[in-house]
Amino acid sequence: EAGVAQSPRYKIIEKRQSVAFWCNPISGHATLYWYQQILGQGPKLLIQFQNNGVVDDSQLPKDRFSAERLKGVDSTLKIQPAKLEDSAVYLCASSLDGVAGYTFGSGTRLTVV
């Protein structure tokens, strides 16, 4: 079974620029999550999709962050404009049933300078 694919692995941008991350979940997994992990902290949930609908985006800074899940499969997370405090690892995860069996991708390490 292929894992959760994320790209790019690393990204360095200047503040006020925009950036986009891509995630391809495990085939058949209905639930998809984006997490932000700041150095020294645990992953924080940004948004949760069930198929192509948003279940929870209460922690997503909607003035600068946006996410979509096309046709209930791939997902993109965008930041525009980026701030220094957005420097973090962005993790995508998928789950078959939203209770167990979460699988994480390797993440995208974003550095905003």
Place this chain on the structure above:
Amino acid sequence: DQQVKQNSPSLSVQEGRISILNCDYTNSMFDYFLWYKKYPAEGPTFLISISSIKDKNEDGRFTVFLNKSAKHLSLHIVPSQPGDSAVYFCAAVSSNTGKLIFGQGTTLQVKP
């Protein structure tokens, strides 16, 4: 509002001894708990889980204990090996929401 807490940022143990990692939670709606292991530059990898209807789950060298009345769980690794050195995250989920909430992580170092 930190619903899942790992109060020890780091732990160092000798190879062959027991490692005990602790986790506390506040939300009584959580009904499933998971431990993840994370190496640098990789995503978290699932280690072991436990349902709220159980108080113990064992998988090889790894055992998770759940004390619902105390809202506390722990991960025991016996015997500890140098390859176990990593960051360990405790996570909890309510089957009503499917929202996985993580603790801050504990960095385990196993010395040869």
